[in-house]
Amino acid sequence: MLTPGDGPAVAGGHPGRVEVHDLTWRPYGRREPVLRGIDLVVPAGQRVLLVGPSGSGKSTLLRALAGVLEVADSGERSGSVDLDGAEPGARAGAVGLVLQEPGAGVVSATIGRDVAFGLENTGMPRAAMPARVAVALAAVHLTMPQDTPTHALSGGEQQRLALAGALALEPSLLLLDEPTAMLDPDNAASVRDVVADVTASRHLTTVVVEHRLGPWVDFADRLVVLDDGGRVVADGDPRQVLAERSESLAAQGIWVPG
Ligand code: ADP
């Protein structure tokens, strides 16, 4: 059960350790791989900020971590991706994914039904859903009534709704693909703050992709940089990686903190 402010939640004994070894992916019809020889071991509870120029394969890597690469695209894969010893996506709800466009994941007319919708394929008993929905909405500070229309939400609130939908699944891995890129600074900060709170209280393994690094540097335990060939070119302490690479990151259109 998710409770805001709870200690480490290791839902069903799935701590959220990610192991990617020598992952290469080439979509059919493309000469060059999008991901090349990615090695990435993320200990349970670690918070990773993933950056790289546009087209470097960040979203593709997130799809691989979500276990939907072969669902979303067809191509040739080598190497392995493993979440707590299994293919990610093998367990319903193991991975929560939030995308860039506010509203992209909104499927229902009201906020309560929207979060409940995601629970419908998890095998969860219907009677257990309202409590789970209420806790997830509270965790992202959406305190309005559950019958509030989804279209009445601001962009930042829609992103927090998407996060509530992901959290309701009690995932062992949370993936955020530029969750604040379309938001104004205040809404972006509100989403960042909520992400920081819920991932800390749940000790939730998190990979977030962002272009504006400033608000996320202190959130992250680790900064991983992809180059435009889909390779990991830097991986380490965020401040240290930034100090070493701020010029090349800025040249790639990534907004480094001043
Ligand atoms: P990023 O998120 O870093 O901007 P993406 O992962 O979206 O990059 O895409 C990386 C590259 O792979 C881009 O050039 C994109 O056009 C290409 N790509 C991604 N998926 C496919 C696919 N299914 N078929 C062909 N090209 C793809």
Ligand code: MG
């Ligand atoms: Mg992308």
